[in-house]
Amino acid sequence: MKKIQIVCSFIMLSLVCSTISFAADTIKIGALFSVTGPASFLGGPERNTAQMVVDEINKAGGVKGRKLELIVYDTAGDATKAVQLATKLIKNDKVVAIVGPSTSGESMAVIPVAEKEHIPLVSCAASIKITEPVKKWVFKTAQNDALAVAKIYEHLQKIKQTNVAILTVSDGFGSSGREQLKAQAEKHGIKILSDDTYGPKDTDMTAQLTKIRGSQAQAVIVWGTNPGPAIIAKNARQLGIKTPLYMSHGVSSKKFIELAGDASEGLRLPSGRALVADMLPKSDPQKKSLLSFLKDYQNHFKAEADTFGGHAWDAVMLVKNAIEKGGDSPAAIRDQLEKTRNFSGISGIFNFSESDHAGLTKDAFVMIEIKNKDWMIVK
Amino acid sequence: MQFDQVLQYALSGLSTGAIYALIGIGFSIIYNATGIINFAQGEFVMLGGMLTLFFLELLKVPIWGAIPCAIAVSTVAGLLFERLAIRPLRQPTPINLVIITIGGSILIRGLAMLLWGKDTHALPPFSGDEPIAIGGATILPQHLWILGITIVIIAINKFYFYHTISGKAMRACAYNRRAAGLVGIDVRRMVLFSFIISSAMGAVAGIIVAPLTMVAYDMGVMLGLKGFCAAIIGGMSSGIATVVGGLLLGVLESLGAGLISSGYKDAIAFIILLLLLFLRPQGLFGKPESERV
Amino acid sequence: MKKELLKFAAFALLVMLMPLAFKGGYLMNVLVFVGINTMLSIALNLLLGYAGQISLGHAGFFGLGAYLSGILTASYGWNAWLAMPLAAVTVGILAYLIGFPILKLKGHYLAMATLGLGIIIYIVFNETVDLTGGPSGLSGIPNLAIGGLRFDSDVKNYYLVWGFTLATVLFALNLANSRVGRALRAVHDSEVAARVVGVNSRLLKVQIFAVSAIFSSLAGSLYAHTMTFISPASFGFNFSVELLTMVVIGGLGSIYGSFLGAALLTLLPEFLRAAHDYDIIIYGALLMVMVMFMPGGLVRGVPELYRKLIKLKGGADHA
Structure with missing residues (x-):
């Protein structure tokens, strides 16, 4: 029983410690x-x-x-x-x-x-x-990821590239994006020719990209957060894929450019205005914030x-x-x-x-x- | 299905597999000398990558100086790990040793996070990144480095284990530790050697793979797991069988992703491995041996 | 035997009185997880400590229980009390069937095979999006209820979970002291010798594997119904390793040891939170130090330490 007593006293001690930190009036x-x-x-x-x-x-x-x-x-x-x-x-x-x-x-x-x-x-x-x-x-x-998907699809519609391949990461972010990509495709007249995923810790995505290269996709949409998309950008460059790559808002930080290096040139993504604040017109209501x-x-x-x-x-x-x-x-x-x-x-x-x-x-x-x-x- | 697609899957698989093999051999060397499955092996891979970055970016050492420095520091880490954590153990049962190495891997990963932060970093490739075409498929110069260095390391290993006194002594330990001790081999020293060699090999693996996979404090977890699998498919051999195991795993993953389903690619690889193990419980390359009582 | 019973009664009493000390603070919530982890550690300990068979895939069985319960209740509107045993039986049968080929393997091959099994189950959770919700998880799982009593607060869940945990402890104690327990220990020490004296070691190993999986599945169901949300990340390889650590740190082959291991490793991060970024380093270092200085686990190490302290004190008094 001694051990249990020790465990209990530990528990009590931590409880006491955790209740000490309070200050009045905040x-x-x-x-x-x-x-x-x-x-x-x-x-x-x-x-x-x-x-x-x-x-x-x-x-x-x-x-x-x-x-x-x-x-x-x-x-x-x-x-x-x-x-x-x-x-x-x-x-x-x-x-x-x-x-x-x-x-x-x-x-x-x-x-x-x-x-x-x-x-x-x-x-x-x-x-x-x-x-x-x-x-x-x-x-x-x-x-919402739904808004990001809508933004990309509208853009693709505008430039008439409606056959796409999607490559999403198999975690919460990627699967939610994948769901939206599939759900909104029809509404925007987009056809998903190839639907692949990769693991969040995977280090080589050439297999998926090779498969995509074999399809007739006019654009590849990659849904993930660093470092996966940076590896994909590099892999795509290795395979000589000319199809334009679209990324999600999950990579909208300078870190992505640093990781993907030259392979990041020409990639497109939907992003909040924080990245381009200085390029916004004065009339933009968000500019001050x-x-x-x-x-x-x-x-x-x-x-x-x-x-x-x-x-x-x-x-x-x-x-x-x-x-x-x-x-x-x-x-x-x-x-x-x-x-x-x-x-x-x-x-x-x-x-x-x-x-x-x-x-x-x-x-x-x-x-x-x-x-x-x-x-x-x-x- | 086109030929150049399959060729690309195979080439991609082989180059990932070579890394698994290199890490797997690190597992095997320690296992053979000590009976320990060293769960911290993946962390030495991480240390190799992170230390190279550290010397290169923060201390501004040129790449050809940074790499040996990184290997040296990782090796010292391996040495310290054996001295401070493995050797003092009072009851070195296999399961206690496993927990020690798990604790060690958490500790090393935590230290790396504290020292170098949580960000992922890119490392420049050794010799450019212009793709090389091989019959419809493409690889990068870095892939050639990986394959080449893996071959060199395996050759050195072979030489060490079969043509040097200390290598032969280590094989003797692997075969029967007590008998090795009786004929005058310093078994504890061999254990230390095994940690030194495999931490150096882990670091090399981390360094050559870093330009492709990028480095972060937690990169060792997944690579360590895959290396462990490679070693087991190879029957914990420190030679060619583990290399075959690693390449097999890499190619299975790549073909699985390309031809069947990218989501299930790891599952496909594991199901095939499980079936192989069920058919040959003694390991793919092992001979059935009679049980010792 | 009487002493055993007394020990259990004291343990149960302590568990029952614990909530009075905390008055519903958030630590109650943590103690619910101590209960679930204790169940899991005992389940794994039956396999590892008694039968001597390692498993690096137990998080898979835990997850199967959670997902079967979760899917049946949240998506198909089943009664949770029906879903739970059905999940347990399904997982038990699955473990039984897969146990025959897997437990034929030995040593690191067994480690590898169970690890592979765990990873395959984890990938299935991730990929069968229509069924499990995929990596985004499954929400809207109802709480358990008896009549009008819904287990929807930490205190209620505490009694629910610990009720099951105490039953598990009792079952495991009984098993350990029964004919089966002795046969298991014989298999642990020498399988050949056990076979010679007439123990069907192969069947026995498979049966204990299935029993262990059933308890893991029950713990999983409880987890699903107390959390009301599950996602694959909770059932990955890391958690299998954590369970293994709980069993070893607590003490192999000791039921109360499993409780100590589970309690320590579940509560430790709470204590370490004060250390901020250093917590992971301290956690790793503590694991190593504990194995070094208490190689038999807490259940043997703590009394030994206590004796040493007494001796030290006695020595000081003499001087």
């Missing part, structure tokens, strides 16, 4: 980001950005004179952990709202917790399933911001605005979130309503092309 916002693990390319910038935004808000006097406190936990991309930590945020830390998680899988896992405990959740993940059907307490800031986000990020972290951090920027700002308008109870925040209109964020212009908790249209995306290792807007 409004607590919880955050779940996958700072480590396979989705760290999302969670890392998101955590940085969220912390930065909260610091900036507090520096400017907080919300209604009260300071915000951000409590961030790392989910490591693990759905089980995300659920445990969401419970911890709600029950132990008593947060009034949660931003994140970073990935669709984790978000889907956390949704039942938020719904049951009546805490607003502003997810930073892309899958359309998170807000469709609409869940009372769940919102999201990342552009974008430039301030990019400048703050550069000052804080001495690194270039990407669109992923922008999801967290939007989430924190939306929650802050809701608190300003309605007060700091979870129910009031939820109600005010739903009333958000014309909020110019990083990912786009948000208009939430009772029937729409994603709030963006496909205008949140612009088609961009990689030229001379930089982004260009495709007219």
Whole structure:
């Protein structure tokens, strides 16, 4: 029995430790980001950005004179952990709202917790399933993958290249994209000639590309996050594939250009406006938010911001605005979130309503092309 | 189905398979000298790649200096691992050793993440990236490097194990450790040697594959797993059988992806391996041996 | 035997009283997973610790239980109490059939074959999108319910899961002390000798493999109904390795050891969270240190450590 006693005392100790950290008079916002693990390319910038935004808000006097406190936990991309930590945020830390998680899988896992405990959740993940059907307490800031697909398909329709091959990664991001690519094809008059997948840790995709080369596809659409698409771009170059490659918004960071090198020339992808902020016309309503986000990020972290951090920027700002308008109870925040209109964020212009908790249209995306290792807007 | 497609599948499979083989031999060498399945083997592959990047990008060492440095540091890591974690073990049962190596791999991966961050990085190829056409299929110069270096390493291995005293001593350990000890072979030293050799080989594998696959702190997990499979198909031999095992695995994956289904390609490879094992429980290349009681 | 029973009663009492100490904090949620992992570790320990057969694919059986339960209830509207045993029986039969060829293999071939099996199951979860939802996961799995009582809070789930876990402990203790348990240990020590004295070692190994798979499947069903969302990532190779680690760190061939191993490795990340980015390094180092200094697992190592401490203290008193 001695061992059990020891285990118990450990448990007690940790419980005591975890309840110590509370400060009076702050409004607590919880955050779940996958700072480590396979989705760290999302969670890392998101955590940085969220912390930065909260610091900036507090520096400017907080919300209604009260300071915000951000409590961030790392989910490591693990759905089980995300659920445990969401419970911890709600029950132990008593947060009034949660931003994140970073990935669709984790978000889907956390949704039942938020719904049951009546805490607003502003997810930073892309899958359309998170807000469709609409869940009372769940919102999201990342552009729907459905919108990205629509953007690519419209572009292809315009240049009359309607026979495509798709190559998607077999994880949550890729399979959600694949579903949308297949679902929307008919509507846009697109024919999918070849439908292949690759594993998130695969190191060579020449087999899939060889198969695609054998088909009559006029465009190849690749749905994945780094490093897979960079390897595919290099493989395609090795095989001498001349068919134009289209990528998803999952690679919209400078990292992709760095990884794919010369093979990235001429690739096209739909992306949020953060990548091309300086090229936008003055009249663009998002320009102000974008430039301030990019400048703050550069000052804080001495690194270039990407669109992923922008999801967290939007989430924190939306929650802050809701608190300003309605007060700091979870129910009031939820109600005010739903009333958000014309909020110019990083990912786009948000208009939430009772029937729409994603709030963006496909205008949140612009088609961009990689030229001379930089982004260009495709007219 | 066209011939040049199949040729491309085969060539792609062979070049991935060569890497599996190289990692697999690392597994076999340690297994034969010690009976340990070293789950940290994949981390030495990662160390090779990450250290090359580290010397190249951060310390600005030219590539031909960075590579030997990376191999040297990885080898020292292997040496330390044996000295600090394997040798002091009080009850070296196989299962305890497995857990030690699992712990070691988590530790090494964690250190790499802390030191070099979580980002993926690209490494330049050794000699350009102009594709080379071979009868309708194309490969990169780097693939030739991989195949060439694999062959050289296997030749060196062969020479070491059959024509040097210490190589022969290691084979004796593999055959019967106690008997080897009785005839005066320092078994503990051979164990240390086996870790040194296989960590160096792992690092080489990581370095030559890095320009194609890119490097990240977690690249060793999948490659280690595949190398382990290659070694087992080869019957844990440190010679040609494991090479065949690796190439077989690579080609099966590539053909599976191209001809049947890209989603199920790993499953196809594993199902074929399972069926082969069911038909020949003693391993593909093993002879049925009578059980020792 | 009486002592065994007393020990179990004390353990059960402790488990039952635990929630009073936590009053529904989030650690209750973690303790639910300690229960599920304890079930899984015991299942694997029956195979590894008693019969001496390694498996690197147990996360697959765990996942099959979770997905069968999840699909039958969420997509086909079955009653969860019907889905759960059906899943367990299906997984048991599957394990039984595949057990014959697989358990013919020995040593690293067995490790490789079970690893392959686990990976194949994992890929099937990922690829049969219409059925499992693929990598995006399966949501909308209902909670278990008895009459009007729905197991929808951490405390309720705690009692549900630990009810099953305690039953598993009792079953495993009984099995270990029965004729079967003795036969298993004989197979573990020497298969040939066991055969000589009349143990049908082959059948026995396959049967224990199936039993182990059944308990893993039950744990999977419980996981699905408490989480209400499952995705393939929870059932991959890494989790198989983690289970193996739990069994070895806890102590091979000890039922309470499996509990200690599962509890430690499930709770450890909670303690280590304070260490932020260093947590993974500490975790790895702890695994190594524990095997080095407690090669027999926690269940043997902790009492030994305790005795040493007493001795040390005694020595100091004398001086």
